[in-house]
Amino acid sequence: MNWFYKFISYLFHPVYVPFYGTVLYFYIFPHSQTTYQVQLILSLIFIGTALLPISFILLLKQFKLVESIQIPSIKERRLPLLFFLFVAFMATKLLSTYRYLPDLTIMFIGISFVTLIAYILITLRFKLSLHAASIGGIIGVVLALSKLYTMNLIILLSILFLLAGLILTSRLQLKAHSTKEVYLGFLIGVLTQYGIFFYYSI
Numbered sequence: 001m002n003w004f005y006k007f008i009s010y011l012f013h014p015v016y017v018p019f020y021g022t023v024l025y026f027y028i029f030p031h032s033q034t035t036y037q038v039q040l041i042l043s044l045i046f047i048g049t050a051l052l053p054i055s056f057i058l059l060l061k062q063f064k065l066v067e068s069i070q071i072p073s074i075k076e077r078r079l080p081l082l083f084f085l086f087v088a089f090m091a092t093k094l095l096s097t098y099r100y101l102p103d104l105t106i107m108f109i110g111i112s113f114v115t116l117i118a119y120i121l122i123t124l125r126f127k128l129s130l131h132a133a134s135i136g137g138i139i140g141v142v143l144a145l146s147k148l149y150t151m152n153l154i155i156l157l158s159i160l161f162l163l164a165g166l167i168l169t170s171r172l173q174l175k176a177h178s179t180k181e182v183y184l185g186f187l188i189g190v191l192t193q194y195g196i197f198f199y200y201s202i
Contacts, residue, residue, distance in 0.1 A: 005170035009070065009131060012167050015057075015084065016050040017134035018091075018111055021141060025104060029145055032100055041101075048091050049084075056083050059073065072176065074127050081119045088112040103148075106200050113123050117188055120121040122159070128175045129185035135164045136189025144197030 012020075022045050025031075026038050033041070055112055057080055060066045066076040092108040095101055118128045139160050146153040168186060172175050177185075 002007040002174065005173045008166060009174060009176070012131060012135065012163075013069070014134040015050050015053040017138060018088070018108070019046045021107060021138045022104065024132050024138065025107065025145075028142075028153070029103065029149060029151075041104075044094070045091065048087055050098030052087060053080065056080065056164055070176065074125060077122050077127065078119070079101050079182040081115060081122060083111065084148070085115045085119060088115055102200075103145060103197075106197055107193065109136060110141070110196045113196065114189055117192065118185075127177065127181055128188065129168075129171055129182045131167050131171050132164075132177075132182045132185030133189035134168050135160070136186040137193045138189075139164060140190040140195075141197070144201075148197065148201060159162045 019042070022042060026033070026042070031038075033126070054069070057066060057069055057071065060079060062075075065079065067073065071077050071080055079178065088108060088111045092105060092112055095108055097106040098105075114133050118130060118133060121128045139157065142153060142157060142160060146157070164186065168182050171182050172179065
């Protein structure tokens with residue numbers, strides 16, 4: 001069964017989740033972008049938040065600075081987290097110049113904040129589950145936008161909570177994190193994204 005948990009962990013690696021969240025945003029929520037604009041934005045986000053960080057981690061692995069793409073140890077996580085924080089900040093800055101996507105900009109502000117919190121906790125020797133924080137962040141965004149647009153997304157949220165349960169279980173079964181690291185990661189993801197959307201909506 002470990003192969004299945006590993007598959008889930010790779011499929012929902014934190015570097016891919018911003019892209020998944022962006023796809024979900026364009027598919028579910030109202031926007032005024034053309035198909036070409038959506039494809040361009042998705043391509044840029046995939047390159048910036050998935051391909052670049054993965055390439056950076058593989059480079060670190062080549063120099064034996066990290067053990068694997070899952071970055072298991074606290075010490076190994078510092079450089080990748082700093083790199084991803086930089087990438088998330090640049091994505092936020094880029095999106096903020098494009099005034100027609102305020103919701104997406106806020107989502108990436110949330111991603112930056114969650115990454116910053118994870119980095120601060122790493123310096124305190126606490127290894128927050130980034131898998132849990134990532135899926136929690138998506139749920140926080142959907143909760144906030146469903147309220148903002150008064151949309152009934154109970155089915156989508158149910159699916160996301162089931163998916164979150166699967167991801168959290170995978171991390172625990174693989175002994176990648178303690179229960180506290182997983183649940184706290186999930187809560188930080190949900191509350192940070194929801195809180196930031198609430199802040200920008202008042």
